[in-house]
Amino acid sequence: MFKFAYNTLVYWGEPIEKSIExxxxxxxxxxxxxxxxxxxxxxxxxxLLERFGLExxxxxxxxxxxxxxxxxxxxxxxxxxxxxKSVIKMASELGTGVVVDVVPSACMKTVxxxxxxxxxxxxxxxxxxxxxxxxxxxxxxxxxxWNRYETYFLNRCEQVLDLVHRINxxxxxxxxxxxxxxxEESSIPDAIRLAGKELFYLHIADSNRAAPGRGHIDFKPxxxxxxxxxxxxxxSMELLPAAADPFSVLKAGGAEEFYDQYTKESIxxxxxxx
Numbered sequence: 185m186f187k188f189a190y191n192t193l194v195y196w197g198e199p200i201e202k203s204i205e206x207x208x209x210x211x212x213x214x215x216x217x218x219x220x221x222x223x224x225x226x227x228x229x230x231x232l233l234e235r236f237g238l239e240x241x242x243x244x245x246x247x248x249x250x251x252x253x254x255x256x257x258x259x260x261x262x263x264x265x266x267x268x269k270s271v272i273k274m275a276s277e278l279g280t281g282v283v284v285d286v287v288p289s290a291c292m293k294t295v296x297x298x299x300x301x302x303x304x305x306x307x308x309x310x311x312x313x314x315x316x317x318x319x320x321x322x323x324x325x326x327x328x329x330w331n332r333y334e335t336y337f338l339n340r341c342e343q344v345l346d347l348v349h350r351i352n353x354x355x356x357x358x359x360x361x362x363x364x365x366x367x368e369e370s371s372i373p374d375a376i377r378l379a380g381k382e383l384f385y386l387h388i389a390d391s392n393r394a395a396p397g398r399g400h401i402d403f404k405p406x407x408x409x410x411x412x413x414x415x416x417x418x419x420s421m422e423l424l425p426a427a428a429d430p431f432s433v434l435k436a437g438g439a440e441e442f443y444d445q446y447t448k449e450s451i452x453x454x455x456x457x458x
Contacts, residue, residue: 185458186410188451189214189241189420191387194442196434200224204232210448214241216420217278219271219285226277233279240278241418242326242385245271245285252290253310254303254337261306268314276321283385283417284318285359286311286327288347289337296336303337308350315353326359326384331367339368341375348382357384361422366391366401373409380413387422388454393430395423395446397453407457421450 190212195203204215215238217224233239249255251264268286275282288307296303311325318325327347329338338344344358358379362372364387369375376383390399397403410419423446424430425439433439 185416186454187213187241187416187418188454189216189418190447190450191216191218191244191420191422193218193244194423194434194439196431198443200229201232204236204238206444206447208236208238211451212238212447214239214418214420216242216244216418216422217274219243219245219274221270221274224274226274229278240275240282241420242283243271243275243278243285244422245287247287247290249290249293252293253307254289254296254298255306256298256302261310265310265314268310269317272314272318272321272323272325275318275323280322281324283324283326283359285385286314286325286356287330287335287338288327289335291330291334294333294336304347304350307347311347311351311356312353315351315356319353319355324355324357324384325353326357328359328361328387329364329368330361331364333367334364339364341365341369341378345379345382357382359385359387361387361389362396362401362403362406363387363389363391363393363422366399372401373405376406376409376415377413383413383415383417385417386410386415386419388419388450389421389423392426393424394426395421395449395453397449403454404457407454419454421447423450 392399425433
């Protein structure tokens with residue numbers, strides 16, 4: 185019914201071969217890669233995926249102040265579009281069915297720099313151009329909502345759907361995340377049902393961004409909502425340490441539980457609900 189992946193973003197500094205081997209060992213179907221094309225040789229990645237019997241599930245793109253599709257600075261917007269196209273190319277080289285994460289503004293940018301209507305004028309044509317390029321390569325894009333502490337631009341599913349409909353491309357859909365939805369949505373299952381067939385990808389994390397089952401999110405009605413809409417895509421774990429700067433924790437060698445322990449726990453817990 186569902187397929188399972190794990191975002192390798194949390195395996196900080198680890199050789200990708202070791203990460204892929206871990207996911208195969210614990211029964212995952214796919215790998216979510218970090219959207220930094222310069223980090224990888226996609227030919228080697230394909231060989232590793234084939235060797236361990238996995239597939240590329242998605243690419244978690246990294247949106248910084250230099251990669252901001254809603255920036256009032258034209259050079260920043262051009263750089264963001266160029267970056268997005270490079271991630272799309274990476275996805276196409278990894279195989280079919282890979283979903284690329286799209287967020288219209290930079291991570292941790294919580295205040296807009298221009299009127300909303302101007303931002304929409306910049307964002308919509310840029311994503312349309314990226315989507316047309318992606319369609320030529322057989323790649324789908326999915327726009328993600330983040331919580332209010334990470335972005336001002338899109339926080340809820342209804343906002344993502346509005347933008348998706350403005351973009352109006354069949355290969356552009358919705359990317360949801362249970363951690364963000366726990367903060368912003370009045371009902372996570374209702375948000376999933378609202379996305380319906382336009383839900384292309386789902387990030388899984390508990391309320392504390394730890395492994396599912398370690399916080400207070402009730403995943404049973406979430407699973408039921410996914411069944412109701414006929415979702416057959418990936419449930420991909422995006423787990424991070426509970427810190428203002430989670431990557432500083434990872435860089436310092438902490439959060440060891442996010443490797444073998446949480447990788448094993450996450451898939452076992454979700455499969456137990458099925």
